[in-house]
Amino acid sequence: MANAVEIKNVSMRFNMAKEKVDSIKEYIIKFFKRQLLFEEFMALSDINIDIEQGEVFGLIGLNGCGKSTLLKIISGIYKPSTGSVKVNGTIAPLIELGAGFDMDLTARENIYLNGSVLGYSKQYIDEKFDEIVDFTELHQFLDVPMKNYSSGMVARVGFAIATITKPDILIVDEILAVGDFLFQEKCEKRINELMSGGTTVIIVSHSIDQITRLCDRVAWIESGKIKMIGKADEICALYANSAK
Amino acid sequence: MKYFQTFIKYKYLLSNLIGRDIKVKYRRSILGILWSVLNPLLMMLVLSAVFSALFGMGGRFGGLNVPFNIYYLTGATIYNFISEATSTSMMSVYSASQLIKKVYIPKYIFPLEKCLFSFVNMLFSLIAVFLVMIFSGVDFHLTMFLMPVPILYALIFSIGMSFMLSALTVFFRDIIHLYGVFLTAWMYATPIIYPIGILESRPKLMFLMKFNPMFHYVEYFRSVTIYGAIPNLKDNLICLAFSFGMLIIGVLIFKNRQDKFVLYM
Incomplete structure (x- = not known):
């Protein structure tokens, strides 16, 4: 089977400036004093992962180990310092839901705005509008500015918009932690639906249960390197034990 | 192709972002988009009052063969367009950092959007130009149909400049403050509030003026709108060279740096 995502020798290096240089004057002074020292920080080093089409792939690891950086590289937000990422198909990133919501606008306006951020056409959003609203169950709040929404409500709208298309690859970053349990179940159901339709899913979560339940394979990332990669239940068991 | x-x-x-900008700009204002027409008109009244009352120079001076009102307004239309487009674009990439960090969007969308938004504003302020032309009795010429030409030249120039400025602003926020001063200097360096005629006795300044792209766009615009003259091939080539030269520089600078934006936000 063809690979949906091929990650080859990917490294990501951040320049962590010890002091933030924000102005030309500071920059010149620091340059001549030779104080422009950057601490290099390898967020990821030499990552190799092939994710097959239709697979549900999990990423686990402690905070700051580079999981989210890897997701951002896959979805094209970051360019890796070295190495390459090949993605076959369309991506729907659920990295931070509601990116690009303008809180002064109403939910109705935001559905169009956020939809266009994700690259949908107006025609497509028009078609799917009712379906999106039905999924959020927020009919009566549709024309309320979103600044008056609770974070759970915002997440509902964000999730509904992002999953309305049938992407080839779905990227999910700990977004299921918000919302009430009914909505979480609903989200999981929607993800399961997408999966059964052959969509590749990449999930980051701190909930080991969720990962074990949903994923086929898992990569355990520790300080920017792959520690282990393999069957979900095996890796998750080892990961859970290591914490004890 | 890709x-x-x-x-x-x-x-x-x-188009959605442009729509939002228009919505946000005129939120809670009664006259709304009419301000795009009123603003240049009011500015024109102020300047005319200053020049005629304070300096006693009346409607025409410095060899102007058109009333000062329309002379100023035509120049200001082009200048305001370029200055608004570039100075709002400048912050556009940086202000969109929340978005750029979270989803993949082609980043050139942001400066391009600001330029097009200013372009829409400018189209509305053309109404002011027509109104003043009617009231101050300036003849309408057929060359008016060429008006889109200088406007397009100015648009291409603005897009190029906006690409360059918005990319550099991500790395050095100082540019924002510097550019405000630069814009004021640029206005005085261009014959907008003074007639070009007063430079005729100053050959050196006249020579320098040829390197000011704003001068060429403003003069082109005035030629077709109020002088009823068709600029020759040389004028067109100069404008084209400035516009596409700036566009190429802007695109190159933007393209080379756009992958690093996200690390500096």
Whole structure:
């Protein structure tokens, strides 16, 4: 089977400036004093992962180990310092839901705005509008500015918009932690639906249960390197034990 | 080809952002978009009052063969367009950092959007130009149909400059403050509030003026709108060279740096 995502020798290096240089004057002074020292920080080093089409792939690891950086590289937000990422198909990133919501606008306006951020056409959003609203169950709040929404409500709208298309690859970053349990179940159901339709899913979560339940394979990332990669239940068991 | 496809894909985002900008700009104002017409008119009244009352120079001076009102307004239309487009674009990439850090969007959308938004504003302020032309009795010439030409030249120039400025602003925020001063200097360096005639006795300044792209766009615009003259091939080539030269520089600078934006936000 063809690979949906091929990650080859990917490294990501951040320049962590010890002091933030924000102005030309500071920059010149620091340059001549030779104080422009950057601490290099390898967020990821030499990552190799092939994710097959239709697979549900999990990423686990402690905070700051580079999981989210890897997701951002896959979805094209970051360019890796070295190495390459090949993605076959369309991506729907659920990295931070509601990116690009303008809180002064109403939910109705935001559905169009956020939809266009994700690259949908107006025609497509028009078609799917009712379906999106039905999924959020927020009919009566549709024309309320979103600044008056609770974070759970915002997440509902964000999730509904992002999953309305049938992407080839779905990227999910700990977004299921918000919302009430009914909505979480609903989200999981929607993800399961997408999966059964052959969509590749990449999930980051701190909930080991969720990962074990949903994923086929898992990569355990520790300080920017792959520690282990393999069957979900095996890796998750080892990961859970290591914490004890 | 690939670039073209992504542009088509995000075309709706572009129009959506322009729509939002218009909505936000005129929120809670009664006259709304009418301000795009009123603003240049009021500015013109102030300047005319200053020049005629304070300096006693009346409606025409410095060899002007058109009333000062319309002379100023035509120049200011082009200048305001370029200055608004570039100075709002400048912050556009940086202000969109929340978005750029979270989803993949072609980043050139942001400066392009600001330029097009200013372009829409400028189209409204053309109404002011027509109104003043009627009231101050300036003849309408057939050359008016050429008006889109200098406007397009100015648009291409603004887009190029906006690409350059918005990319550099991500790395050095100082540019924002510097550019405000630069814009004021640029206004005085261009014959907008003074007639070009007063420079005729100063050959050196006249020579320098040839390197000011704003001068060429402003003069081109005045030629077709109020002088009823068709600029010759040389004028067109100069404008084209400035516009596309700036566009190429801007695109190159933007393209080389755009992958690093996200690390500096």
